[in-house]
Structures are given as structure tokens and as C-alpha cells.
Amino acid sequence: MPNLSNHTLSALDLAHIWHPCTQMKDHEDFPIVPIKSAKGVYLYDFDGSSYIDCISSWWVNLFGHCNAAINAAITNQLNELEHILLAGFSHKPIIDLSQRLCALLPRPLNKCFYADNGSSAIEIALKMSFHYHHNLHRKSPPRSKFLALSNAYHGETIGALSVGDLGLYKHTYAPILLSCLSVPVPNVFDGTKGASLHAPAELEDESYYERELHALESILSRYGEEICAFILEPLVQCAGNMHIYPKAFIKKACELCRSYGILIIFDEIAVGFGRSGSMFALEQCRITPDFLCLSKGITGGYLPLSVVITSDEIYQAFYAPYESGKAFLHSHSYTGNALACAAANAVLDIFATQNIIEQNRALSRAIFALWQELEELNIVKNLRHCGMIFAFEIDSSTPRAGVEIFRAALAKGLLLRPLGHTIYFMPPYIITIEEARFVVQTLKEILQAHFA
């Protein structure tokens, strides 16, 4: 093999790869970083530099890179069965996984419909909610509207993008999107009110969300009978700048929607699997949605897999003689892939045997204590956390301050990837407190050097 350096590989990369969510021109003066190998929280490039993966590779990695237990599960599965179509057929990894996921959830959530990525799970939940009303009522005009929160992000296929609200991803495509109803999300961390608030437990005062509930009531009184489903990312709108909002609002908003016969979709693609502090955010919200969308952490950051978990009541509305035309005829070729399911079972084994949720509580408190040290910097505002998500905004007029921080962090051995002016830390759960201290300390130095 010829000499492989970051430089040679970055050039080869740019010749043929169009990277996701990237203005490629940015890479004229800032090379792509080719990663050679990874272990635990560390990534290693071809020039011998290492980086702590502070964002769990887009919020997917839970137990470190090249985790021995997950590797072993995939290798074992490779020797038995790599993949088989899931229509008419099944396999043990998916049967085990489905049983285990349902056992972790409130009893009504009992049926698993699989796909490959988060966007596809959202599309399935949207179609299923529409189809449920169609099968049950066949009324005309049908319920064909979706309700979502302001500042929401649910993915980027056309259906998922339609229920999102981030102009950055959505604005250009308006002429080819579905129209969607939007209710304002309570904005507690606005830099003024609640400047000392730090976590969801402190946000339950009704004054924080009264106005938004009224806005919802007004939308429902006008459109309540036309809406199929209300979709939301509970507790934290992650791509929406790690926006933490009150769980009491979520509970009341969902109850209001249900009084109009509207189904509830929880998008726990980012917040599920312990990220929010509980195994699933729905536990903290005390709401059992009609559809729960999971992906990202489900395979511990190894392989694409997603699932929509719903109730027997929803399932029964589709269960009828074939000729009735009520079946949910949706599929993706690799739905329920055996290798991905084997990884997911290994992830659930780690949760079960290592008492992760409990351990994360202590780790979350310890990391947040470090994180709070950043509050002494003038440019840090809205410092906050929820479970294993830690964030703040930087108070800077530099237009691309986040990109500056990304580049400076990389030079110091951290993979941080801010969302605009929002700096966040969302590490794999195996990070040690010493590693977290290094991350926070380094970040502090960067902020002092660049925004003093």
C-alpha cells in the first residue's frame, strides 16, 4: 500500500465524495479528516493524531468504538445469517430484540415495525397515523394534517422534513413539501428568563408554557378534527440546538391532542436509549405515545437500524382480511437486518448487565459539575443539561463561531461539532470523568483564546 497520509486521503476523498450536511467549498481550506481506526472514545487519523469523540459520531455511539462485546455479537451473527427478507420470514435476533424492546416500554407499546434509518421511521409513523384514521373512519375529507412543534427536526426525507421547522434544512424545499401545522415550543432558555435554570426538573412551573398551551388550544379548536398526529421530540429538541423544554408541557399538550382523537408520535431517535437520563424520555414525560420512533443508539453506533413501536390497538386497525385493503404495505429491502439486530441485542445486554442508566445518573451529575465551570465565561449563556446531553450558547456576533470552535477543537484533539452557536457535549457513556475533565478544560481554553 502506498504512503497513506491525511493529505493524500483527503484529496482522494474530495475527488469523489459529496459529504452530508456540508458546504463542500468549506473544505478548500480545511481538509476532511480521514479516520483510520477507533477505540473507545478515541478516533485515530492517518497522521497519528487522536480525537475524543465528544458527539458520539452524530449521537449514535453509546459504548465506544470497536466495542468488544458488540464486535463479538456481529461476528457470531455473520457466521449464522447475515440477512433475510422480513416479509414472511424472521430470525432469532429480531425476535429477541422485539421482545426485549417491548419489555422495556409501557405495556401498550407492543408491536415493532422496522426500517433502516431515523427518517424512514418518521415516515412510517406519519403514514401509519394517517392510515389508522383512514382504516377506522374512512371519513371525507380525511384527517390529513400533521401537527409539530416549532424548532423541530425529524429528518430530511420529504415527509420527515415537512414536519420539521428548521429553516436551514427546510426553507429551500418549501414548494415540494407537505404543509404542516406548527405549535410554538416553550422557550425557557432564552438567555433572560430562567438564566439560572439548568435541567428539565427545574422547568415545570406553568408560567413557562402557559402561552404555548393556549396557542395549541387555538390550533386544535380550528383544526383538531383534521389532524392525524402530533409529532414531537420529547424533553430535548436535539438538532433544534439542544433545546430543553418542560415535560409538563409535553404531558398537557399530548392530553389536549388526544381529546381531539389525534395520535401521538414520540421521536426518540436522538433522546432514546438513555441519552435523556432515563432509558426512554417517555418515562420522564409520563406519556405513552401511540408511536415511538427509535434509531441512532439502538445499535450502539454500529449499523443503521430503526423501529417504530406501536400499540396493539393501532395494529388491530390494520388487521383484517387481505381483500379489505387495510394492510400497511410499507417496506425497505434491509428492514430488520440480522447483523444490525445482533448489534442491538448486544447493546441491550450492556444496558442490562452493567446498570448503565443508574451509572449514567452519577456520571451526568459529575460531568455537569465540570460543565458549570464554563458559566464563569462571559460568552457562555443558557448553560444546561439533560441526562447525557450538555449544552450552552456562545454570546458572539461572529457569524460562524461554531465552525471556528470545531476547527480549534480538532487541533486540540476533540471532535466537537457545534450547531450554529450552540456548543454541546454528548459523549459515549463509557467516557471517564478524567476524559470529560480534559474535554471541558480544553473547551474552556479554546473559548478564552478565541472569544476573550
Next chain:
Amino acid sequence: MPNLSNHTLSALDLAHIWHPCTQMKDHEDFPIVPIKSAKGVYLYDFDGSSYIDCISSWWVNLFGHCNAAINAAITNQLNELEHILLAGFSHKPIIDLSQRLCALLPRPLNKCFYADNGSSAIEIALKMSFHYHHNLHRKSPPRSKFLALSNAYHGETIGALSVGDLGLYKHTYAPILLSCLSVPVPNVFDGTKGASLHAPAELEDESYYERELHALESILSRYGEEICAFILEPLVQCAGNMHIYPKAFIKKACELCRSYGILIIFDEIAVGFGRSGSMFALEQCRITPDFLCLSKGITGGYLPLSVVITSDEIYQAFYAPYESGKAFLHSHSYTGNALACAAANAVLDIFATQNIIEQNRALSRAIFALWQELEELNIVKNLRHCGMIFAFEIDSSTPRAGVEIFRAALAKGLLLRPLGHTIYFMPPYIITIEEARFVVQTLKEILQAHFA
């Protein structure tokens, strides 16, 4: 482990799994088949029965299940790097794969944008084609219509479903889909005209598609300036009942569209990677599309991975200072997954070292010679083939004749899964002529027993 039988596992499966593209009530009297292991073209269930995978597990498997070379590639990759986000970062498997895919394609197709499944690739191509016109012309009203063929299938997320035309999957969702323009696809195998036609090479007479070209001209003269892209599955509409249609039509239709500034999207998710007889169907069509969507066979049936390959010209229309807002900000968490890319490189190695396309030519001829023996049965009509796709319709008034054949075939050790009345054979490329003979012979017995 307790006694695992088909019976016990099927019951556990039905308790928690909602299968794709399935009326679950069908499984009241016909159990799900749990597959324990697989090797080559054979699947093995928990009761010790084996099945030949005659449909490559939904058209994804190319070189057999648990293929030693692909297994080794994934195992090696597991020890180095399982996954890293692709924004700002890269890895050797994806750099190699992108370079190799571009080298296999006409020169203009030079930039790879990755996703996880076929539907997502279609959504990306649709959004990119819209966005291209927006970036270049910013005219108002924008080009916001898509043009597709009748009888088309391009996936089931809302964008992909909108450009499809199969009522079975689409009809229910009409109120939540985008409107789309449709041009009739030439229908050569209609049971009357061309009853002796068997393959694409025989379909080039202009009389077979003159009417449809006129229909296209009429659509274009009315809407030509409003259309972003023309999307089609070249040579064979696979989910559209393995409908083979003339390549001369494809070439002329694309040229007509281009004269109106319309971009061309080839959906080679099913027909790519040798399935149509050439590495890619575009070779036979002699058209270089603006977007080529690939998935399914790309990983040899192992893992979800998809890619949209486009030209430097398209790429350049998005390449601008960040502030211009021209970037294509689309992403999926697992985009460019290293394990899936490692599998894909192993697949390309097999193509390169084992001269697969050439070998398949001989195998295709030999299998079709067997397939033609079925033509002597009265109920077999429109018998045809294209590369490694073999199909016919059964001339029966039984409403679910395909399901009957599926069940009868399973009892005789074949996984066949007809599309309505269309019976097709789409095996992994490693099937031997003896195995193919057993498949055709068994199918003949089933047809004689059930539809004599």
C-alpha cells in the same frame, strides 16, 4: 436455550413484530418461517428444512448468504473502525468505494452522496434535482414538478411514494403525497402483441413505443418548464411486475426531457450491479443520467447502504461560499457506514476478480433455456427475461394465485414470492445450473398441480 422450533419462534415473532408489506392476518393460518442460518443460496429454518432463495432476499443478495469473502471484509473492518460520522470526516472504505464506483461509470458520474436505503437515495435525488434548478436559476415559480413513468415504483417514504404509480402502495396515501406527472410506459408484454418476445434486445421496434413518446411530447409541451426531473427504473420496472420495456424508448424519452432542461434520475436500486445483464442498466440504454441511485446489491445483500452518484456539473451548482445558502444540507446519521462500505468493496472485488458479468451472460442464457420450458403450460404468458431476472404471468382468475404459489413453493423448498400474478426468479449469481433446474422443475410441478 429452550427448544427452539419454527412453531415456538413463529408465535414469539407474531407477539411483537409487525412485518413489512404484509397483511398480518394472513399469518393466522400460515406461520412466519424463522430462519436459523443460511449458506450460499440455501436458507435453513429451525425445524431443519431448507429453502433455495430464488428472489435473493428481496433482490439484494448477489454472491450467496454468509459469503466467506464478505464476512472476512466485515470482520476485518470491525477491528479497525465500525462507524464515524461522514460530515467533516472520512474513512478508507468509503474513499475506495467511491473511487471504484466512479471508475465503473461513465465519466460525468463522478460524485457520490451516500444514504442508508433505496427510498432515501430517491428522496436525495428528488431534492437535489429541485435544488439544482433553484441554485442555478432561482426563477419564480420554481421548477417543482417531477415526471415519472406509469407502473413505476421507487420506494415508500413520502417523496419516493409520490413518484411511484402502484396503487397498491400509493392509493391510500393520496391526500398526503405530492402530485406528480406520469407518462405511460410502453407495454410490450401485454399477452397479445409480442407474445414471442423474450428480452430487451427484441423490443427496439419503434412501433412498440411510438404512442408513449407522443404522450411524453404532449406532457412536455405543456409542463416542460415546470419539471425538475424525470425519474425512471431503466430496462425493468421490478416492483411493477418485472415489466421489461424498450431501451430505445428510454433513450429517446430522456433526450426529449433534456431538451426542456429536465434532469434525469435513473433508479438502478434493483437493476444495478449486474442484475440487468450489464454492470449497470445505463450501459445498455446508452444514456448517462444526471443522478444514478444505487442500493440493494451494493453490499451483496449484507447491510443497508445507498448512494446517489451525480456529475461534477451538478455538484458545482451547490459549490459556493457558505453564506450563499446553496449547500445540500441533507444527512442521515449512519450515512457512509464503514462496515457497509467494507462489504461493498468486497462485492466489487468479487465482480473484478471473478469476471461475474461475463459469467452471468452464459448463466442467464442457460437459465432462460430452462425457463422457456414453462411456456408449454397454458397458464404461462409473457415469459421473458433480462439479465438475471426471469419472469412470466400466470393466466388465472384466482385472486391470490401468487400467494398460493408462495406457499406451495415453500413446502417444496423454494423461497419464491410472486408479485400478484407475476412469478419471477431472481437468484443470487452463484446459483448453479443444477439448482436452477431444480427450481424450474419444482415450479412446473406446482403450476401443474395447482392450475391444471
